[in-house]
Amino acid sequence: MVVLLYFALVFLVSVMLVYLVRHYVFSLTALYYTRGQPHYIRHGTYYRPTVSILIPARNEETVIGRLLQRMTELMYPKDKLEIIVIDDASIDQTGRIADEFSKMYDFIKVVHRSLQEGGKGKSDALNEGLKHASSEIVLCFDADYYPQLDIVEKLVAYFIDPEVGAVQGRVTVLNESSSLVSRLVALERIGGYRVDQLARDDLRLIPQYAGTVGGFRRGLLQSLGGWDSNVLAEDTDLTFRVVLAGYKVRYVNEAECYEEAVESWRAYWRQRSRWAKGHMQCFFKHAWLLLKSGNLRVREKVDGFLLLSVYFVPSLVGLSWVLGALIYFFAPVGWFDWFWGSLPIFTYSSVGNFALFFELGVGVYLDGRVRLGWLMPLLLLSFVVNVVVCVWALLNLCFSRVVRNGKGHVWVKTLHNGGGF
Amino acid sequence: MPSTQPLRHRSWGFPRREKPQFLHIIMGAGVAILSYYLLLQCFRPFLEETMTELLSLSRIADLSLTLTWQRSGLFSIIIFGLLFVSLAFPLKGPLWLKIAWLEFGSFVGLAWSFIRLFTVALVAYYFGAGAFALAEFITSPMFDFLWVIPVWSLGLSLVVSAKRKTLHKKEGEFGW
Numbered sequence: 001m002v003v004l005l006y007f008a009l010v011f012l013v014s015v016m017l018v019y020l021v022r023h024y025v026f027s028l029t030a031l032y033y034t035r036g037q038p039h040y041i042r043h044g045t046y047y048r049p050t051v052s053i054l055i056p057a058r059n060e061e062t063v064i065g066r067l068l069q070r071m072t073e074l075m076y077p078k079d080k081l082e083i084i085v086i087d088d089a090s091i092d093q094t095g096r097i098a099d100e101f102s103k104m105y106d107f108i109k110v111v112h113r114s115l116q117e118g119g120k121g122k123s124d125a126l127n128e129g130l131k132h133a134s135s136e137i138v139l140c141f142d143a144d145y146y147p148q149l150d151i152v153e154k155l156v157a158y159f160i161d162p163e164v165g166a167v168q169g170r171v172t173v174l175n176e177s178s179s180l181v182s183r184l185v186a187l188e189r190i191g192g193y194r195v196d197q198l199a200r201d202d203l204r205l206i207p208q209y210a211g212t213v214g215g216f217r218r219g220l221l222q223s224l225g226g227w228d229s230n231v232l233a234e235d236t237d238l239t240f241r242v243v244l245a246g247y248k249v250r251y252v253n254e255a256e257c258y259e260e261a262v263e264s265w266r267a268y269w270r271q272r273s274r275w276a277k278g279h280m281q282c283f284f285k286h287a288w289l290l291l292k293s294g295n296l297r298v299r300e301k302v303d304g305f306l307l308l309s310v311y312f313v314p315s316l317v318g319l320s321w322v323l324g325a326l327i328y329f330f331a332p333v334g335w336f337d338w339f340w341g342s343l344p345i346f347t348y349s350s351v352g353n354f355a356l357f358f359e360l361g362v363g364v365y366l367d368g369r370v371r372l373g374w375l376m377p378l379l380l381l382s383f384v385v386n387v388v389v390c391v392w393a394l395l396n397l398c399f400s401r402v403v404r405n406g407k408g409h410v411w412v413k414t415l416h417n418g419g420g421f
Numbered sequence: 422m423p424s425t426q427p428l429r430h431r432s433w434g435f436p437r438r439e440k441p442q443f444l445h446i447i448m449g450a451g452v453a454i455l456s457y458y459l460l461l462q463c464f465r466p467f468l469e470e471t472m473t474e475l476l477s478l479s480r481i482a483d484l485s486l487t488l489t490w491q492r493s494g495l496f497s498i499i500i501f502g503l504l505f506v507s508l509a510f511p512l513k514g515p516l517w518l519k520i521a522w523l524e525f526g527s528f529v530g531l532a533w534s535f536i537r538l539f540t541v542a543l544v545a546y547y548f549g550a551g552a553f554a555l556a557e558f559i560t561s562p563m564f565d566f567l568w569v570i571p572v573w574s575l576g577l578s579l580v581v582s583a584k585r586k587t588l589h590k591k592e593g594e595f596g597w
Contacts, residue, residue, distance in 0.1 A: 027508075329554060364578070365580070370581050376578075
């Protein structure tokens, strides 16, 4: 029995070590890698396709006006721009505010969805918007986001390469000082975009389309059938459908957009829970297809597989804790020294997950964020919360697959209050 | 609408890259090896003697302690050193600050080892071997990272801070 426990623990620690190496490689790439630079094309005037920007909005009266105002100020030529607001059965003033902008600006359109047809999640709303889009490129922005004035130029420049099917910009937290949670989210965002996504792009792996501040070729998106409303992480799902179709996803670090991060642990829990379940759904949907795909190189497959599995890792960490404790207390004495040797690895790769902290630290360093870096130790809090969230999401997903045949997942919207200004 | 309001914390546009400070890594590795050699020679006996003395002086327990290196806390101090030398020393920033923080980290590790062992010895004395294992498990493998991560990340923040100060100074000199 103890031997079995050991093998289980060795397996788990090995998985952690794989992620440990992955995080280190990403961090070092973000810091030092320069050979990937030539693929950064200059953002200029050479490629100006027509662009449709989809803005799904459900009860976003506090933020929609801010975003639409910003849309009117974008530097991209307005004759090539089309803004489509999808008022997804809002019961507040969202529709009215969008209509007012639509009356003032020709390039802003509003699609109203009734209570019967709307409210079924972001994917559903985006698919409705896609029906009304007529441009070559489709970009998406969430209603609580606030983009740079030249963000469209920066994002669409990469579509000059016919192999690029999707792009993703950088997300930065706007309401960072609102609460401890929003500060921690800001830290996670820095690590996730400035280091993780950038390194993936540099290493020609699979940068992830993150659901907002990004876009696709409309033709490709339509041929893929738009967003899958059965998947909670519709962004990850679409990322993998794009790469499996033989296209590339590119990350554009300099295309920054500012978001309103969650401010309470409850909202954090709900958001992460949705992400975890969605990612796990994507794993079951795409993992096998990814491994046998003929369009991808081995390193892309490895990276894609690790990306798809990433929300299982906290569950494995939880399992490692239990197994580690069992072995510690019940292992025969002769085994003990060996275990003691492996325990630090277990501690630093799983419990401490130091590489992840290093990734965030590198992001903080590269962005020169001194004071935010002081909060890094507190990420242990969100780490523990993520372990619980992911275990809960896994159990929930298994339960729904067994009992409800995979149905019954509800897209829980994150509430915004217009903070950050 | 606050559209013209400057956005805070705007990061740099095109991703800038660093050049690793190889000289700093070599110097840091040298200092770390020297420090850990000294620690290895003196650390365990020092901890054993100090704890025994302290326990008997305070009339808590009359124990004779024997520490194995695995339980001395040296492992986590060395891991901290490895992490700090390999990950913080290559970054731009003053060498003296990095070395000072490396030594400070070792000192914190030493202090933590002392507190941990003192607690564990007390638990073992009063509550027996079962409680000893529990206390050892909680304070050692579970909580070691509690000092490693904060000390490492605070060190990194200091490096960033020093680098920014240097940058601002240069900007001032050139009148940017």
